[in-house]
Amino acid sequence: MTSQTIETELEVYKIGEKVRALRKERGLRLIELGNHTGLSAAMLSKIEGGKIVPTLPTLTRIALAFSVGLEHFFAAEGARHAFGITRSAQRVRLPGGTPKGGMPYDFESLDYTVHEPKLNAYLASFRSSAPNSSHKHDGVEFIFIVEGSLELTWAGRTHVLEAGDSVYFDPRLDHSYRRRGDKHCTGVVVTLRS
Numbered sequence: 001m002t003s004q005t006i007e008t009e010l011e012v013y014k015i016g017e018k019v020r021a022l023r024k025e026r027g028l029r030l031i032e033l034g035n036h037t038g039l040s041a042a043m044l045s046k047i048e049g050g051k052i053v054p055t056l057p058t059l060t061r062i063a064l065a066f067s068v069g070l071e072h073f074f075a076a077e078g079a080r081h082a083f084g085i086t087r088s089a090q091r092v093r094l095p096g097g098t099p100k101g102g103m104p105y106d107f108e109s110l111d112y113t114v115h116e117p118k119l120n121a122y123l124a125s126f127r128s129s130a131p132n133s134s135h136k137h138d139g140v141e142f143i144f145i146v147e148g149s150l151e152l153t154w155a156g157r158t159h160v161l162e163a164g165d166s167v168y169f170d171p172r173l174d175h176s177y178r179r180r181g182d183k184h185c186t187g188v189v190v191t192l193r194s
Contacts, residue, residue: 010053015073020048022066026193027138036065036094064092067112067120084113091123104128104177107189119192126150126179126187134174139193141171148185151178161187 023033023044030041030048037044039061046052047062054062056070063070069084091108105128110121126148134153143152144166152159155173160180169175171191179185 007053011050013074014050015053015059016048016050018073019044019062022062022068022072023048026066033062033065037061038095064094064109064112067109067114067117069113082114082117084111086110086113093125104179110188119190122189122191124187124189126177126185128179134176136174137171137191139171139191140168141175141192142166142168142190144188146186146188148183149180150185150187151180152176153178 023030028036030044033039033044034041039058043052043058044062047054047058059070059073063072066072086109090113091110092112093106093108095106105124105126107122107124110123111117111119123146124143143150143161145161145163147163149163150161152161152167152169152175154167154169154175159167161167
C-alpha cells in the first residue's frame, strides 16, 4: 500500500480539524498546546492544516493534553461514551503550562480514558517555590491539597492552602500557584469548562 493511499484513507477522519477544534474549544494558542504536549507550534500547525498526519505516539500526546482517548479522532461521535477507568500505573506525567510559558506544576490526567469528559481532573505536583506567571481561563476550578503547602494568588489576594484544604474559584480572574517550602506539594485539580 503506498503512502498516498494511506494518507487518503486517513483524510476521512479529519484528524487535523479535530485537533484544531479541541484547541479552540479550550482557548489555547498553538504555542500553549506545544507547552502541554512537548511538540512544536510549527508541527501542530501542520497537523491542524492537514499537511502532515501525526504518528500514533504524537496523536497520543495530543489526546492526553485534551483528556480524550484516541477514539475521539477515529470513532463516530455517537459511538463515544463517558466512561473510563484510569489505573495508577497508566497515568502519564506531563508538564503543565501557563499562557506566559511558566511551568508551575507537572500533572497527570486522572480521566484521560473518558471520552469527551464534562470536567477534567488532574493530579498536580507543584514543583516550584519561585513565583510564577499568573494565568486565567474559562470555566471553574477546584483544588484539593493532598500533601504539602500551596500558595494560591487569585484576583490579587494570596491564600495559603495546607494538606486537606480545598478551594473552588472562578479561573476567569488572574491566578497563580506557588509551592511553599521545600516539601512536595501535590493536589487534585478539577476544571470544568463553561
